[in-house]
Every structure is written in structure tokens, then in C-alpha cells.
Amino acid sequence: MNHSTTKVGSETSEPLRYISKAEAEAIESELLKEYRFGPQQLIEIWGHACAIAITKAYPLSSMGRKQPTVLVVCGPDQNGCIGLVCARHLRMFEYEPTIYYPKRSSNGLHQDFTVQCEKMDIPFLSYLPTEVQLINDAYHLVIDAILGLEADPANVKEPYAGMLVTLKQVKIPIVSVDVPSGWDVDEASTEGINPEVLISLTAPKKCAASFTGKHFLGGRYLPYDIQKKYDLNLPEYPGTDCLIEL
Amino acid sequence: MNHSTTKVGSETSEPLRYISKAEAEAIESELLKEYRFGPQQLIEIWGHACAIAITKAYPLSSMGRKQPTVLVVCGPDQNGCIGLVCARHLRMFEYEPTIYYPKRSSNGLHQDFTVQCEKMDIPFLSYLPTEVQLINDAYHLVIDAILGLEADPANVKEPYAGMLVTLKQVKIPIVSVDVPSGWDVDEASTEGINPEVLISLTAPKKCAASFTGKHFLGGRYLPYDIQKKYDLNLPEYPGTDCLIEL
Numbered sequence: 001m002n003h004s005t006t007k008v009g010s011e012t013s014e015p016l017r018y019i020s021k022a023e024a025e026a027i028e029s030e031l032l033k034e035y036r037f038g039p040q041q042l043i044e045i046w047g048h049a050c051a052i053a054i055t056k057a058y059p060l061s062s063m064g065r066k067q068p069t070v071l072v073v074c075g076p077d078q079n080g081c082i083g084l085v086c087a088r089h090l091r092m093f094e095y096e097p098t099i100y101y102p103k104r105s106s107n108g109l110h111q112d113f114t115v116q117c118e119k120m121d122i123p124f125l126s127y128l129p130t131e132v133q134l135i136n137d138a139y140h141l142v143i144d145a146i147l148g149l150e151a152d153p154a155n156v157k158e159p160y161a162g163m164l165v166t167l168k169q170v171k172i173p174i175v176s177v178d179v180p181s182g183w184d185v186d187e188a189s190t191e192g193i194n195p196e197v198l199i200s201l202t203a204p205k206k207c208a209a210s211f212t213g214k215h216f217l218g219g220r221y222l223p224y225d226i227q228k229k230y231d232l233n234l235p236e237y238p239g240t241d242c243l244i245e246l
Numbered sequence: 247m248n249h250s251t252t253k254v255g256s257e258t259s260e261p262l263r264y265i266s267k268a269e270a271e272a273i274e275s276e277l278l279k280e281y282r283f284g285p286q287q288l289i290e291i292w293g294h295a296c297a298i299a300i301t302k303a304y305p306l307s308s309m310g311r312k313q314p315t316v317l318v319v320c321g322p323d324q325n326g327c328i329g330l331v332c333a334r335h336l337r338m339f340e341y342e343p344t345i346y347y348p349k350r351s352s353n354g355l356h357q358d359f360t361v362q363c364e365k366m367d368i369p370f371l372s373y374l375p376t377e378v379q380l381i382n383d384a385y386h387l388v389i390d391a392i393l394g395l396e397a398d399p400a401n402v403k404e405p406y407a408g409m410l411v412t413l414k415q416v417k418i419p420i421v422s423v424d425v426p427s428g429w430d431v432d433e434a435s436t437e438g439i440n441p442e443v444l445i446s447l448t449a450p451k452k453c454a455a456s457f458t459g460k461h462f463l464g465g466r467y468l469p470y471d472i473q474k475k476y477d478l479n480l481p482e483y484p485g486t487d488c489l490i491e492l
Contacts, residue, residue, distance in 0.1 A: 036358040
């Protein structure tokens with residue numbers, strides 16, 4: 001066995017690297033095509049990591065006597081699907097997620113993840129209140145699983161543009177999945193929503209370099225050779241944890 | 247929201263139920279058809295739970311200065327596939343798994359899980375040594391992911407019958423996945439291999455009722471309504487753990 005490639009994190013003192021959109025896409029493509037990971041498998045892993053991060057940032061015990069309500073806002077593509085899986089795991093962790101998923105994907109895999117949530121009696125909202133106070137009062141936090149890596153922040157269409165206007169005004173904490181919605185993947189954002197928590201998946205993106213909130217990385221599954229090929233310099237995950245706070 | 251169905255484990259003091267093969271198959275069928283879970287998703291969840299159980303039963307620190315070698319023996323069907331996923335996660339937890347997978351499935355999904363292990367440089371043995379001492383010396387433990395729920399213990403074919411003869415003689419601990427190979431799912435076994443650890447998936451099977459070794463249950467993902475429908479009386483999982491020691 002060749003063990004020279006096995007402990008990338010511990011053998012280097014190089015700093016963690018923040019990757020570009022192109023690199024993130026290349027890694028995902030390599031996972032799918034070379035390593036033959038499946039989208040269903042990866043989305044399950046990512047959504048689970050997001051739910052664990054939320055339990056760390058906002059434990060049930062921190063929510064006092066009120067019901068541990070969480071609004072999970074899901075976009076049309078893969079990021080939204082990660083939100084669905086996150087909601088399902090939050091339900092198993094005894095949170096009370098509610099999903100807002102305005103444009104359902106026609107992709108069969110995404111539909112399967114939707115059915116899993118519906119069958120578990122997780123409520124789906126038919127519209128997002130424009131009266132921000134209603135959101136502040138009804139939920140402890142909002143999960144932003146809207147646009148993610150795929151979207152073009154210069155060309156955010158409806159209903160997402162309007163949703164971002166609403167989310168910029170909410171007073172409850174926002175947790176963003178991988179890339180805060182409306183941010184450019186490759187640049188720090190001064191506009192856009194302002195999450196309190198960011199959950200980077202696989203490796204942090206360039207836009208996260210100046211993020212000052214609570215920052216988690218969920219990427220324990222990533223094969224060592226890919227970590228090395230892209231010089232990710234990932235930190236060592238503690239124990240069997242699927243994520244780490246940076 | 248209807249919360250009457252949400253905390254099955256905590257609302258009952260009924261004992262954990264050990265389910266039959268027919269019930270286990272009915273639950274799996276319901277997960278796949280009604281809840282639209284995917285096989286890839288379930289196998290990933292199960293294999294991950296197995297790897298976590300192994301880290302709890304045999305932590306790296308318990309293996310002294312020797313390399314933390316684990317022999318993962320994989321059967322031809324779903325149980326073998328769970329073994330492949332378990333091996334992959336063990337690798338990420340810095341164990342050194344070696345896989346013996348004598349009859350590779352022609353199922354594309356199973357092949358994908360195989361490629362993931364190969365690409366991560368996990369070695370595959372081309373044969374199982376019949377000289378038991380070689381196995382005892384080379385590995386700390388053996389993972390039995392051979393026959394599982396699907397197989398008919400009264401009709402174990404080669405190469406598995408021969409492999410079970412070998413595994414009955416090894417002196418290192420055996421960890422069985424879901425159902426110890428060669429056991430009847432519905433009855434306690436007096437013959438067959440004698441695992442030190444059993445990892446039940448979803449719910450424990452009837453054959454596990456008299457098992458006296460270390461017994462883990464990995465089934466945190468199981469929707470509450472299914473738990474209730476089958477009167478499983480599952481214990482409450484601690485924190486966000488995906489498994490519990492019974």
C-alpha cells in the first residue's frame with residue numbers, strides 16, 4: 001500500500017485553500033465521472049453534513065421553550081436538493097423544519113428527495129410571506145439552499161430575486177449552504193444576504209475567504225488523492241465527524 | 247403540524263422489537279417505493295453507520311502501534327455493497343481496509359461503489375488465504391458483509407461456503423453486517439460464524455435476539471411513521487448519532 005498520499009491534512013502546514021467556481025466544478029465532475037460517485041449519494045452526504053452543522057451552531061437546547069422551527073428555502077437545482085436532505089435530517093434530529101420550494105425540479109432524483117420530505121410530514125409553504133415580521137416570528141432560523149454554486153449572481157431571476165430582497169430584511173439568523181445566494185462564487189460580497197453561518201461543502205469557495213461569521217466545512221468524504229491534486233490543504237476532521245468548524 | 251407521531255421512541259416503554267425477514271423486506275420495499283429512497287442513498291447511509299460502529303468498537307487507539315488493518319469480506323449482493331461503502335469510510339477514518347470481493351456484481355450501482363474503493367487505492371485481495379494464521383497475523387478484524395438478509399442459509403453456495411469455514415476458524419474478531427453470514431434471519435443460530443460485534447441496520451432481526459456480543463443498531467434515518475407502523479420501539483439515538491449501542 002502506498003501511504004504517502006494518505007494524511008494530506010496532517011503532513012502540511014500550508015493554509016486551507018479557497019477554490020474558484022471552475023475548480024469546484026472540476027472536482028465535482030471528477031467525483032462523478034472518475035470516482036463514479038452518484039449525485040444521489042453526494043447530495044445525501046452534503047445534506048446530512050448541513051444538518052449536523054446546524055445542530056452545532058443552533059442546538060435544540062439553545063431554542064428555549066419555543067418549538068425548534070427552521071425555514072428551509074430551496075432553489076431549483078442541486079443546492080435546493082441539498083436543502084431537502086438537510087430538512088429531512090433536521091426532522092430526525094427533532095427540529096421542526098418547514099420547506100419553501102417554489103419551483104420544483106423536473107429531475108426524477110430531485111423529485112425523490114421531495115417525496116421523502118412530504119412522506120415525513122414536513123410542511124411545504126405555498127408562498128414566502130413578504131411581511132418579514134411573520135418570518136421572524138414563526139421561525140428560529142432560515143436555511144438558504146437557494147442558488148449555490150450553479151447560479152449566475154448577475155442574473156438572478158424571479159422568484160429568487162424577490163426572495164433575496166425578503167431574506168435581506170429578516171432579523172433571524174440565516175445559514176447558507178455552500179455559497180450564500182446572490183454572492184459571486186469567486187469574490188467576497190458586499191451586497192447580497194448576510195448569513196450568520198456558512199456551510200462550505202467539499203472545500204470553501206473564494207467568496208468565503210473574507211466571511212466573518214461561523215464557518216463550517218463538510219468534506220470528510222473527499223478522497224485523499226483529490227485533496228492532494230487540488231492542493232486543498234483541508235484541516236484534519238476530528239474523530240469520525242463529517243464536518244469541522246474553521 | 248401533527249406531532250403525535252414524532253417521538254415514537256420516547257413515548258413508549260415497550261421493548262425493542264426484533265423483526266422477521268419478511269418484515270425487514272416489507273420495510274425496505276416501503277422505503278424504496280413509497281418514500282422513494284434510492285438504493286444508492288440507503289447503501290451509503292448503512293455503510294457509513296457500519297464504519298462508525300467499527301470505530302466505536304475498535305478505536306484506532308486500541309490497535310496499538312500496529313497498522314490498523316481491517317479485512318472487509320463482501321458478498322455478491324446488497325450486503326457486500328454495504329461492505330464496500332463501509333471500507334471507503336474506514337479509509338477516511340484512517341483505518342487500512344483491504345477488500346475481498348470474490349464475485350463482483352454486474353449491477354451498475356454496485357460497480358460504482360467498487361470503483362470508488364479502487365480509485366481510493368483500497369487493495370482488493372484476489373483470494374482468501376485458507377491458512378487461517380495468515381489472516382490472524384495480517385488483520386486486526388474481519389468485517390463480514392457477505393450474505394446478509396437476502397441469502398438462504400440452508401443453501402450457501404461456493405465460494406461462500408468455503409469462506410465461512412475459514413472465517414469460523416479465525417481468531418481475530420469478526421464484525422457482522424446486519425445478519426451474520428450463514429445464520430437464519432428468523433432464528434438464533436448455534437452454528438455459523440461467531441461475531442464479536444453485530445451491526446443491525448434499520449431494526450434488529452429475530453436472529454439477533456439472543457446475540458450476546460456487542461450489538462449496535464444503525465437506523466437513525468428511518469422515518470417515524472415507519473417506526474410506528476411496524477411497532478419497532480426503537481431506542482432514542484443520542485444527539486445526532488447515526489447509531490446506538492444496544
